[in-house]
Amino acid sequence: MKIRRRPGGSTRRPTAPTALAATALTAALTLTACGGSSSAEDSGGRLSVVASFYPMEYLAAQIGGDHVKVTGLTAPGVEPHDLELTAKQVGSVQKAGAVVYLKGLQPTVDKAVGQSRSKHVVDAAAASPLVDHHLDEGAEEQDGHAHAEGTGDPHVWLDPTRYATVAKAVGAEFAKADPAHAADYEKNTADLVGRLAALDEEFRTGLQGAKQKVFVTSHAAFGYLADHYGLEQIAISGVDPEAEPTPARLATIHRAAEQHGITTVFFESLVSPALANSVANDLKLKTAVLDPIEGIKGGKGDYFSVMRQNLAHLRTALGTTS
Incomplete structure (x- = not known):
């Protein structure tokens, strides 16, 4: 197996759930199966939300506002493809009141979400279906692994209109998870979608x-x-x-x-x-x-x-x- 060299000279194997990550997932599943308190709400009564990486975390925080406590799984400045969940992080996914992620980008997150107790899960790839952008022949030969998986390009947030579609899905799911604050989630979603529409217009005008x-x-x-x-x-x-x-x-x-x-x-x-x-x-x-x-x-x-x-x-x- 080829070792990849990261910035600064460190090495990391290709992104995949390692034995350590798999052990953490198994341990966390065992703990949650044995009981323990639910973290659907934090001590302040806020909806507990777990988000897989920055674009999902940003949506959750903007739409949830003061009514949610958002926990991001990927630390700031960390390349999300490299994420390996700890047992504590897996446990947070299992017990979250809502989860926001993008299926296919982070295998360890996908596995944890698949075992989650939460009835309120938003998959950005389902809200805005991924497209497999066809590159030229030379690029497809070098990157055949990614194309063979057939998951498509995950970077939907770089199109503000697609990101807005995901935002609407997040707002709707938060309203289901926390009906008492549904009106606020609806307002926050509308505000964010409006800002994204304005950004879209900035790009259209700016690139003319x-x-x-x-x-x-x-x-x-x-x-x-x-x-x-x-x-x-x-x-x-x-x-x-x-x-x-x-x-x-x-x-x-x-x-x-x-x-x-x-x-x-x-x-x-x-x-x-x-x-x-x-x-x-x-x-x-x-x-x-x-x-x-x-x-x-x-x-x-x-x-x-x-x-x-x-x-x-x-x-x-x-x-x-x-």
Whole structure:
């Protein structure tokens, strides 16, 4: 089995439930089966919500407001694909009043949710069905594992309209789980959906007049964004951010850069920029951050501020005139 090297020189095997994670899950299931108090509400009477990673956690907090206590399973700044649940985290999923997650992204979370007691589970992939964005032949060969699984691209939150659809599902489920505060959940959902509609319009307006429509990213996280705004992403790696590109893939990127007059290679905040920097140096291009917002480190903004940063960086790279 191939070992992948993470930023800073550490190594990690491909994402999958490890023996330790499996042991934690078994232990937690045993504990919950033996009884114990329910955590559907916290000591303050708030609905207890478990969210799998940042985009789901953000929705839960914005819609739930003061009526919920949200526990995020993925720590800020951690790449969500790498998550391995502790026994305590598995237990929190088992006993939560509501769970918000995206099936297929984090196998250990999927397994815990499958054994959860909660009657109120929101799967973002069910609310906004995933699309398997077809890459060119070279990319599919290098990233065949992700395509073979058939789960599709999970990054639905990068299209504000799809994210709004997930938000509506979260609001509806919170209202079922906590009917006493249903009106507040409905209002908070409507407010958030309105803000997402405004963000969508900002992107539409901001990307008008772009000199070219193609951009290069370190991995294929931006398919929904590209589709929605009439752009095309060319990814160095496929859906898996750690897949190493083949020589044929790199040659494809070189040709595309020359053909489309590409000026910038985008890298991400949670993954080493080494590969993007190497490609950019070879092509004598600039680099910039295009953040997939899978996790935000403390004090570095929220979903809306990072999306607006992405828009500004895209406008610069694509040569917008408006």
